[in-house]
Amino acid sequence: MSKSTGHLFLQSALALDGDLMPLDRFDDWFQERKQAHRFQLEEIPFAKMDKWGFDPSGNLRHDSGRFYSIEGLRVGTNWGRIREWEQPIIVQPEIGLLGFLSKRFDGILHFLVQAKMEPGNLHMIQLAPTLQATRSNFMRVHQGRSPPYLDWFLQRRNSRVLVDILQSEQGARFLRKRNRNIIIETEESVEVGEDYCWLTAGQLLRLLRRDNVVNMDARTVLSCISYALGEAGAPSAVTGQFGQALWHSFQVLEQGQHTNEEIISWFTEQKFFYDLDVDRMPLADLRQWERTDMEIRHATGRFFSVMACRVEADNREVAAWTQPMVKAHQQGLCVFIVKEFKGVLHFLVQAKVEPGNFDVVEMAPTVQCLTGSYQNAALNLLPPFAQYAMEATTDQIRFDTLQSEEGGRFFQEENRNLIVEADARLDLDLPPNYIWMTAGQLKKFIQFNNFVNVQARSLLASLSFTEPDLL
Amino acid sequence: MSKSTGHLFLQSALALDGDLMPLDRFDDWFQERKQAHRFQLEEIPFAKMDKWGFDPSGNLRHDSGRFYSIEGLRVGTNWGRIREWEQPIIVQPEIGLLGFLSKRFDGILHFLVQAKMEPGNLHMIQLAPTLQATRSNFMRVHQGRSPPYLDWFLQRRNSRVLVDILQSEQGARFLRKRNRNIIIETEESVEVGEDYCWLTAGQLLRLLRRDNVVNMDARTVLSCISYALGEAGAPSAVTGQFGQALWHSFQVLEQGQHTNEEIISWFTEQKFFYDLDVDRMPLADLRQWERTDMEIRHATGRFFSVMACRVEADNREVAAWTQPMVKAHQQGLCVFIVKEFKGVLHFLVQAKVEPGNFDVVEMAPTVQCLTGSYQNAALNLLPPFAQYAMEATTDQIRFDTLQSEEGGRFFQEENRNLIVEADARLDLDLPPNYIWMTAGQLKKFIQFNNFVNVQARSLLASLSFTEPDLL
Numbered sequence: 001m002s003k004s005t006g007h008l009f010l011q012s013a014l015a016l017d018g019d020l021m022p023l024d025r026f027d028d029w030f031q032e033r034k035q036a037h038r039f040q041l042e043e044i045p046f047a048k049m050d051k052w053g054f055d056p057s058g059n060l061r062h063d064s065g066r067f068y069s070i071e072g073l074r075v076g077t078n079w080g081r082i083r084e085w086e087q088p089i090i091v092q093p094e095i096g097l098l099g100f101l102s103k104r105f106d107g108i109l110h111f112l113v114q115a116k117m118e119p120g121n122l123h124m125i126q127l128a129p130t131l132q133a134t135r136s137n138f139m140r141v142h143q144g145r146s147p148p149y150l151d152w153f154l155q156r157r158n159s160r161v162l163v164d165i166l167q168s169e170q171g172a173r174f175l176r177k178r179n180r181n182i183i184i185e186t187e188e189s190v191e192v193g194e195d196y197c198w199l200t201a202g203q204l205l206r207l208l209r210r211d212n213v214v215n216m217d218a219r220t221v222l223s224c225i226s227y228a229l230g231e232a233g234a235p236s237a238v239t240g241q242f243g244q245a246l247w248h249s250f251q252v253l254e255q256g257q258h259t260n261e262e263i264i265s266w267f268t269e270q271k272f273f274y275d276l277d278v279d280r281m282p283l284a285d286l287r288q289w290e291r292t293d294m295e296i297r298h299a300t301g302r303f304f305s306v307m308a309c310r311v312e313a314d315n316r317e318v319a320a321w322t323q324p325m326v327k328a329h330q331q332g333l334c335v336f337i338v339k340e341f342k343g344v345l346h347f348l349v350q351a352k353v354e355p356g357n358f359d360v361v362e363m364a365p366t367v368q369c370l371t372g373s374y375q376n377a378a379l380n381l382l383p384p385f386a387q388y389a390m391e392a393t394t395d396q397i398r399f400d401t402l403q404s405e406e407g408g409r410f411f412q413e414e415n416r417n418l419i420v421e422a423d424a425r426l427d428l429d430l431p432p433n434y435i436w437m438t439a440g441q442l443k444k445f446i447q448f449n450n451f452v453n454v455q456a457r458s459l460l461a462s463l464s465f466t467e468p469d470l471l
Numbered sequence: 472m473s474k475s476t477g478h479l480f481l482q483s484a485l486a487l488d489g490d491l492m493p494l495d496r497f498d499d500w501f502q503e504r505k506q507a508h509r510f511q512l513e514e515i516p517f518a519k520m521d522k523w524g525f526d527p528s529g530n531l532r533h534d535s536g537r538f539y540s541i542e543g544l545r546v547g548t549n550w551g552r553i554r555e556w557e558q559p560i561i562v563q564p565e566i567g568l569l570g571f572l573s574k575r576f577d578g579i580l581h582f583l584v585q586a587k588m589e590p591g592n593l594h595m596i597q598l599a600p601t602l603q604a605t606r607s608n609f610m611r612v613h614q615g616r617s618p619p620y621l622d623w624f625l626q627r628r629n630s631r632v633l634v635d636i637l638q639s640e641q642g643a644r645f646l647r648k649r650n651r652n653i654i655i656e657t658e659e660s661v662e663v664g665e666d667y668c669w670l671t672a673g674q675l676l677r678l679l680r681r682d683n684v685v686n687m688d689a690r691t692v693l694s695c696i697s698y699a700l701g702e703a704g705a706p707s708a709v710t711g712q713f714g715q716a717l718w719h720s721f722q723v724l725e726q727g728q729h730t731n732e733e734i735i736s737w738f739t740e741q742k743f744f745y746d747l748d749v750d751r752m753p754l755a756d757l758r759q760w761e762r763t764d765m766e767i768r769h770a771t772g773r774f775f776s777v778m779a780c781r782v783e784a785d786n787r788e789v790a791a792w793t794q795p796m797v798k799a800h801q802q803g804l805c806v807f808i809v810k811e812f813k814g815v816l817h818f819l820v821q822a823k824v825e826p827g828n829f830d831v832v833e834m835a836p837t838v839q840c841l842t843g844s845y846q847n848a849a850l851n852l853l854p855p856f857a858q859y860a861m862e863a864t865t866d867q868i869r870f871d872t873l874q875s876e877e878g879g880r881f882f883q884e885e886n887r888n889l890i891v892e893a894d895a896r897l898d899l900d901l902p903p904n905y906i907w908m909t910a911g912q913l914k915k916f917i918q919f920n921n922f923v924n925v926q927a928r929s930l931l932a933s934l935s936f937t938e939p940d941l942l
Contacts, residue, residue, distance in 0.1 A: 002730070095743050164736035166743075180743050259473070264918060265635035272566050272637075272651050358830070359921075447735060448919040450830070 005162055006228045012109040012201035013227065014237040016470060020105060020198040023206060033115035033195055034125050040312040041119050045293040049308050049322040058284020058291075060306070060324050066136040068092035068409070070296075070306055070324055072281040072289075073175065079274045079353035079361075079433075081381070086286045088296060088306050089175045089356060090326065090409060092134075095166065098217045099131040099153045099182040102162065103190060103198070110198035111183075112149070112190065116215070118407025119311040120325055122414060126215040126404060127207065130196070145317045148193055152184060159186035163224040166449035167457065168362060170405065171354030173304070173326060175280070178358070178449065181221045195315065201225070205464045206471045211402040212414060216458065219403070223457035226443045227465075228253055240467035242345075242398055242421070247465050249345035249439040256438035257341055266435050267361070267451075270351040276360045295327075303370075304328045307411065325411045328370075332415035334455045335367035335389040338398070339422035339436070346436040347460075348385070348422075352453065362453035363445060366434070371416075384431055392420040399462055417459055439463070476633055477699045483580040483672035484698065485708040487941060491576060491669040494677060504586035504666055505596050511783040512590050516764040520779050520793040529755020529762075531777070531795050537607040539563035539880070541767075541777055541795055543752040543760075544646065550745045550824035550832075550904075552852070557757045559767060559777050560646045560827060561797065561880060563605075566637065569688045570602040570624045570653040573633065574661060574669070581669035582654075583620070583661065587686070589878025590782040591796055593885060597686040597875060598678065601667070616788040619664055623655060630657035634695040637920040638928065639833060641876065642825030644775070644797060646751070649829070649920065652692045666786065672696070676935045677942045682873040683885060687929065690874070694928035697914045698936075699724055711938035713816075713869055713892070718936050720816035720910040727909035728812055737906050738832070738922075741822040747831045766798075774841075775799045778882065796882045799841075803886035805926045806838040806860040809869070810893040810907070817907040818931075819856070819893075823924065833924035834916060837905070842887075855902055863891040870933055888930055910934070 017023055046054070051063045060070040073089040101112040116128035133147045152159065163183040168176075192198070199207075204222065207213045227250040238247045254260055284291070288299045297305040305327050312320045337348040352364035367386045399419035404410075430436075442460060445451035452460075464471060488494055517525070522534045531541040544560040572583040587599035604618045623630065634654040641648075663669065670678075675693065678684045698721040705718045725731055755762070759770045768776040776798050783791045808819040823835035838857045870890035875881075901907075913931060916922035923931075935942060 002732070093746075093748065097743075161732075161736050164732075164739050166739050180739055182739075261473070261632075261635075261918075265632050268635050268637050268651055268653075268920075272568075275564075277564065447732075448922075449739075451919075 003228065003230045006226050008109050009201060009225045010227045010229065010235070011107070013205060014202055014235060014465065015108045015200040016202040016206060016466065018105075018108070018110060018198065018200045018203055020110060021203075023203055026197075026203075029197065030115060030125070034123070036194070037117060037313065037315045039117055039124050042310050043294065044308050044310045044322065046308045047293065048310070049324070052308070052322060052324060054284070057282035059282060066094075067134070070283060071175075072283040072286045073355055074279045074281050075355040076277040077275055077353050079276070086281070086288065087303070087355070088283055088286065088289065090173055090177070091175045091280075092177050094135045096134045096179040097131060097153065097182065098129050098179045098221050099184065100221050101130040101149055101152050101190065102183055102185045103187070104185070105198065108200055109185065110200055111204065112192070112196055113199050113204070113218070115195045117313050117315065118215070119309060119323070120409065120411040120413070121215070121407035122212045122404055122412050126407065127204075127213055127218055128215045129218050129221050132217050132408075147317060152186065153182060156184060158188045159184045163221070165224055165447060167220055167224070167446075167454065168358055168450050169454050171356040171362065171453060173356065173410070175278075175356045176358045177356065179217075179220070181224050183221060183224070205462070208462045209399070209401060209468075209471055212404045215404060216406045216454070219458040219461045220454055223461035224446055226250070226440075228440055228443070238465045239470065243465040243467060245340050245343060245345040246439065246463055248343055250443070251440055252344050252438040253440040253444055256344060256346055256441055257436045260441060260444060263435060263437060263441065263445075267351060267363070270361045270433055271359065274353050274360055276353050276355070276357065278355050302329055309411070326409060326413075327411040328413040330370040332413075333367055333369055333371045333386065333389070333418070334365045334415050334459060335385070335418040335420055336456070336459050337366040337385060337389065337420050337422050337426065339426070341436070344438055346438055347442060348430075349435050349437050349442070349456070351433040354453070358450045363442070363451055363456055364453045365456045365459055368455050384434070388426065389418060389420050392418070396421045396423055398468075399459075401462070403458060415455070417462060419459065419463065474699065474701045477697050479580050480672060480696045481698045481700065481706070482578070484676060485673055485706060485936065486579045486671040487673040487677060487937065489576075489579070489581060489669065489671045489674050491581060492674075494674055497668075497674075500668065501586060501596070505594070507665070508588060508784065508786045510588055510595050513781050514765065515779050515781045515793065517779045518764065519781070520795070523779070523793060523795060525755070528753035530753060537565075538605070541754060542646075543754040543757045544826055545750045545752050546826040547748040548746055548824050550747070557752070557759065558774070558826070559754055559757065559760065559797075561644055561648070562646045562751070563648050565606045567605045567650040568602060568624065568653065569600050569650045569692050570655065571692050572601040572620055572623050572661065573654055573656045574658070575656070576669065579671055580656070581671055582675065583663070583667055584670050584675070584689070586666045588784050588786065589686070590780060590794070591880065591882045591884070592686070592878035593683045593875055593883050597878065598675075598684055598689055599686045600689050600692050603688050603879075618788060623657065624653060627655060629659045630655045634692070636695055636918060638691055638695070638917075638925065639829055639921050640925050642827040642833065642924060644827065644881070646749075646827045647829045648827065650688075650691070652695050654692060654695070676933070679933045680870070680872060680939075680942055683875045686875060687877045687925070690929040690932045691925055694932035695917055697721070697911075699911055699914070709936045710941065714936040714938060716811050716814060716816040717910065717934055719814055721914070722911055723815050723909040724911040724915050727815060727817055727912055728907040731912060731915060734906060734908060734912065734916075738822060738834070741832045741904055742830065745824050745831055747824050747826070747828065749826050773800055780882070797880060798882040799884040801841040803884075804838055804840055804842045804857065804860070804889070805836045805886050805930060806856070806889040806891055807927070807930050808837040808856060808860065808891050808893050808897065810897070812907070815909055817909055818913060819901075820906050820908050820913070820927070822904040825924070829921045834913070834922055834927055835924045836927045836930055839926050855905070859897065860889060860891050863889070867892045867894055869939075870930075872933070874929060886926075888933060890930065890934065
């Protein structure tokens with residue numbers, strides 16, 4: 001990303017409020033949007049789904065063959081404690097489009113944000129990118145209206161592309177799913193629909209400190225932003241020791257504790273060492289998974305289940321529909337442990353195998369796990385650093401919110417997102433699949449697809465250069 | 472890659488001869504190596520293979536389940552003229568290791584090259600990297616000896632890693648196969664086996680101008696080398712207008728005719744636009760493919776066939792074995808069309824879908840096709856730029872040799888490798904899946920795996936900074 005683009009994004013991130021939708025007006029507007037629309041969601045038996053059903057091998061599909069399907073997956077790996085299992089997996093071969101339309105007002109970049117209903121959302125409405133569309137969506141397989149603002153991304157009149165990268169989604173739930181993350185800056189005047197408003201990156205960073213307001217799709221697109229300015233010093237709006245160390249971290253693109261070549265070699269070693277064998281199999285044949293009229297669940301009741309729901313909404317392309325969803329049965333935890341080395345903040349990155357990964361391992365947060373399953377379990381079953389993170393004291397915690405997973409597929413799933421600054425207790429002797437990287441290095445790898453996973457990107461997108469009490 | 476490493480590689484590339492094995496001695500040595508060993512290869516019926524056989528679904532496998540298998544693949548894509556077909560494919564999930572051990576002599580980096588027999592090689596012996604091993608190889612599934620020099624790559628005593636990247640192999644023949652390409656520099660003294668010798672990169676570049684001498688595995692590892700020096704001027708050993716333009720091309724890492732962000736956006740667009748649906752299927756069920764006692768071939772006799780062979784060799788880990796191989800029925804052509812823009816050489820890169828690609832498209836040479844199938848066909852069936860390349864005049868041609876595909880899997884397969892400098896006849900209005908890139912930009916993308924395909928890498932590895940009459 002060019003320095004001028006980095007500067008543009010940084011100025012937007014440091015603009016903690018905006019004139020177009022000041023945050024003291026935002027709450028009313030957001031509340032209004034929730035009340036303006038009528039939504040209804042009910043869990044239904046699989047048999048009541050419309051145009052969705054089980055095919056002969058027990059996979060759950062749409063009659064058109066489009067959208068997505070839920071199938072079975074047999075997994076074998078030499079990574080982690082559990083070496084073999086079977087599970088349902090969401091198969092969605094089409095690449096989706098997640099796009100922010102952006103525009104400068106008084107020189108500050110603003111993002112056109114949508115108050116969007118998704119059936120699985122906690123509180124139904126969250127802040128989304130300007131556009132969320134699958135190709136089926138905008139080819140209008142569902143016969144509905146074309147998504148608003150789609151033409152801005154397809155035609156690109158008088159606009160330039162600031163970001164345009166493929167990124168992965170949850171490897172534990174999706175089989176090799178990717179989205180195209182795109183940010184377009186336009187100089188044209190834009191008509192702002194009633195569910196849309198212009199926010200600065202700084203405003204979004206403040207809203208990210210609230211639970212379940214900024215949706216996953218918005219977080220992943222924002223994570224593709226770089227704040228690298230080249231050699232310039234930190235702007236005065238960067239405050240506090242953490243803000244300064246973070247700002248430096250974004251400027252270090254090539255060599256922190258490790259060079260990028262060393263990181264690539266480390267990552268190559270992980271891919272070389274770890275196996276991931278996945279075989280798609282009929283959903284009906286999964287060992288240990290049971291199907292009732294209402295759900296497909298694991299015999300132990302753990303992990304997640306597949307369910308069906310009926311949705312009514314007055315502001316979507318289609319007024320009512322049914323669809324399958326995935327419902328988590330356990331709380332999740334995503335943590336980056338961070339630490340300054342020579343004044344530059346570093347992130348403790350984990351090479352993690354997940355069954356749906358495009359390429360065996362991705363760079364994940366220091367800790368990414370289900371915590372429910374560990375609560376009553378012996379502590380030695382916890383993955384590395386999880387106990388350390390859960391025992392972090394208030395003065396170590398730089399970020400702590402609940403964030404939702406994608407409401408189009410996941411039913412009210414939230415994960416605790418934590419940034420923990422290391423203290424002297426942290427063991428610096430790392431397991432071989434962990435490495436320290438700067439924010440700038442992570443951004444470099446984000447530029448090339450399928451390196452950094454969605455949980456790590458989401459956490460990165462939440463970091464702010466200002467002291468928390470300003471936010 | 473750091474500037475000092477770039478300088479090290481460049482000095483080695485400009486060392487057109489070496490003291491340890493001067494090229495006027497090399498020919499005798501190479502001939503000796505061929506005569507020192509006894510090899511025998513015969514085509515045999517599938518039924519005569521030892522430990523290999525057809526499983527119930529007709530797939531060809533080793534009894535151990537290791538090494539590789541030959542299975543069926545159903546392919547659907549919206550790229551190119553043919554939208555649906557079925558074909559045999561080589562499945563080899565294990566990542567192989569291709570490694571050069573290197574060492575400085577009088578300050579010049581030399582590579583430890585092996586005169587290696589592979590059953591499919593034209594002339595049986597070609598120059599290979601120090602180490603070619605699959606994990607099955609060095610876990611010694613075949614019960615043979617451990618490959619020489621393996622410990623240098625596993626232990627890495629007193630050595631540093633210069634290159635360590637995963638790279639793809641032929642997407643038309645392998646299903647998502649990758650190798651770990653690694654170059655290690657050591658300061659220890661190295662015992663040189665009788666089939667090994669030390670050559671500079673410059674010597675290898677001269678040998679690359681001969682047909683079928685430097686094998687594919689050596690070419691792919693060498694392609695990971697960068698010659699970027701930062702801001703310094705061209706060394707005096709860089710000669711001729713083409714050499715100068717090429718040297719500049721290697722120095723331009725971020726912005727040629729397009730920035731890297733623009734290239735990433737272009738590549739994202741190709742992945743978004745093109746579909747590649749592949750389904751593994753039983754080899755026995757492939758439409759249009761027939762199995763006889765001796766081969767599996769396409770009903771038209773075109774493309775390639777699968778055959779079995781028996782090999783005897785006195786210098787391999789195992790003295791005799793049988794294995795299936797793939798035999799091409801048509802000649803191939805790989806061409807980069809190059810052109811100077813503002814004194815910097817650019818390469819015309821194609822985004823190409825191949826069924827075994829890890830991620831839908833890879834960056835391929837301008838032309839990469841089978842020519843046999845076109846010889847009697849109407850010219851309008853030729854892919855873009857193929858006719859232009861085949862009609863290039865002598866003064867446009869910067870490189871023209873026959874190079875072998877990997878002799879461990881492919882039976883005497885060679886492709887014509889061409890570098891053609893564009894003249895005024897070239898239409899600069901490109902189809903949407905073509906883009907101009909500098910050599911430095913291609914090297915940047917090579918650093919991140921699965922961007923640049925093996926044919927493009929192999930051509931890049933062949934380019935030299937000196938006038939051809941010096942070579």
